[in-house]
Amino acid sequence: MQSLTNRKKVIEQKPMNIWERMYLPAIAKGLAITIRHFFKKIPTVKYPEEIRPYSKNFRGQHSLKRDEQGRERCTACGLCALSCPAEAITMTAVERQRGEEHLYREEKYAAVYEINMLRCIFCGLCEEACPKEAIYLDGPHVTAEFLRKDFIYGKDKLVEPKFDITKLNVNG
Amino acid sequence: MEGAFILEKLILVVVVFTVTLVIAMYSTLAERKIAGFMQDRYGPDRAGIFGILQPLCDGGKFFFKEEIIPAGAHKTLFILGPVIAIITACISSAVIPWGQDLVINGRTVSLQVADVNIGVLYVFGVIALGVYGIMLGGWASNNKFSLMGAIRAASQSISYEIGMGLSLIALLMVTETLQLGEIVAQQSGFVNWNIWVQPLGFLIFITCAFAECNRVPFDLPECETELVGGYHTEYSSMKLGLYMFSEYINMFVSSALMATLYFGGYNFPFMYDLGLSQNWITIIGVLVFFLKIFGFIFFFMWIRWTLPRFRYDQLMNLGWKILIPLAIANIVLTGVITLIKDTYFQ
DSSP states (O other): OOOSSTTOOOOOOOOOOHHHHTOHHHHHHHHHHHHHHHTSOOOOOOTTTOOOOOOTTOOOSOEEOBOTTSOBOOOOOOHHHHHOTTOOEEEEEEEOOTTOTTTBSSSEEEEEEEEETTTOOOOOHHHHHOSSOOEEOOSOOOOOOSSGGGGEEOHHHHBOOOOOGGGSOSOO | OOHHHHHHHHHHHHHHHHHHHHHHHHHHHHHHHHHHHHTTSOOSOSSSGGGTTHHHHHHHHHHHSOOOOOTTSOHHHHHHHHHHHHHHHHHGGGGOOOSSOEEETTEEEOSSSOOOTTHHHHHHHHHHHHHHHHHHHHHHTTOHHHHHHHHHHHHHHHHHHHHHHHHHHHHHHHHOOOOHHHHHHHTOTTTTOHHHHOHHHHHHHHHHHHHHTTOTTSOTTTOHHHHTTGGGTTOOHHHHHHHHHHHHHHHHHHHHHHHHHHSOTTOOTTTTTSOOOHHHHHHHHHHHHHHHHHHHHHHHHHHHTTSOOOOHHHHHIIIIIIIHHHHHHHHHHHHHHHHHHHHHOO
C-alpha cells in the first residue's frame, strides 16, 4: 500500500549476531539507564509536609460571607439554589426580627442553609448568581468523611467566622 | 579444647549471626529504597528518618498476622519448609573468613568460625540443601501454584548448580585449595584478586548465584505474574517472613562468597604498605569486606530493578546450552594457560 506520509520506516529484523546474543551489552545498557534514574531528582511532593501552590482561582469549599459590620450578607433569595446545576443547595428563608439587625444585613435571611458536598461539582455558578456577594468558593478542599450525612454542610461550617475589619490587611 | 577458645568461637558465632540477621533485615528496606530511587520515587520514608524503622514495623506486622495452615496441607512438612530454608541460609556463613587474625593480649583470635579444609564444598552442600525448604514447603501446601513453584525451584537449582560448580573448578585449579581462609590469604593486595585470572568464571558464577538465590531475572519459583506467590502462596504470618528472610540471607551469604572467592575478601590495595599494625589491618579489612558485600547486594538489587524475568525455556537454555559449555571451556582454557605458564615461564 502506498503510504500517506513519508514518515514510514521499514524495520528490518535481522538475526542477532554473536555480540547481541550474549545479552551482556544490552544488560549493561539497561543497568546504565537504571543507575541514571537512581541519581535523578525525584518529582514527588511529600504531601502533608509540602503542599503544592494552588491556582488563584481555585474553587474549594464554600463560605458564606459577612459584611463590614460582621452581619451575614445572605438574604436567602434562592438564586444560588436555582442556578446550581447539581441541585446541591437548599435553604429556608426567615424574616428578620426586630433587634437582629446586627446579625443579618437584609430583612430576610437563611435560617437553614445546606450544601451537599457530594452533589456539588464546584462549578462556581452560585458565586456568579449571588446578587449580595454572599457566597464564595474560596475555602480549602472538602475533606473526606465516613458517613454520607456528614457531607451535608450546614451554616455552622459554611458561615465564615467573625472578624475585625479594622485589623484586616487590605492589601493581603 | 580450652574454655577460652570455645568462648571466643561462641562470641564470634553470635556476632556473625546477629550481623547476618540485621543485614538481611535492612536489605528489605534497601531493596525498597533502591527500587524507589530507580523508579524516581522515595520508597518508604515514613517510619523513622529515611524509613529506618520500616523493617521493625514489617517484622512486627508479620508476627501479628493470622497463621493459616491450609486444611489439605501436610502439616509437619508445611511447618518444616520455612524452618529448613532459614536454617540452611544461616549456617552457610560459618566458613566465611570475615577478617585476618586479631591479636588481643598476645592471643590470636581468628575471625572465621570454622576454617574447614573443604570450605567451598561445605558452602555448596548447604546451599544445595536450601532448595529442600522451598520444595517441601511448596509440595506440602497442597496447592498447584505452590507445587509449580517448587518444581521450578528444584529444576532451576539443579541446572544452575552444575554451572556454578564447573565455574568454581576453574577457580580451584588456580587456587589449588578448597579452604576459604587459604583462598583469601592468597589474594592479598589488589593484583592477586582472582577476578583478574578468572573473569569468565566470575561471570558464570554470578549468573548462577542469581539463579540459586531465586532473584530476578531468575525468580521463577515465586513469579508473581504467573504463580500468584509461587512456592509460598499458602504461607502467611512469620512463616512467610522466614521465607523472605532466608532469601535475603542467601543474598548476603552469596555476596560474601563472591567477595571471598573472586574479590579478595578482606584484602584491600596497599594493605601492607601503609605501615599499619596487625589489628588495624584486620579492622579495616573487615570493613572493606563488608563494603564489598554491600556492593554485591546493591548489584543484586540493581539487576532486579533493571531486567525482566526470563521465560522458563529461556532459563533452561541459558543454563544448559550456554553456561555449562562456557564453564567447561573455561576449565580447559585455565588448564592450558596454567600448563603453558608452568612449562615456559617458571
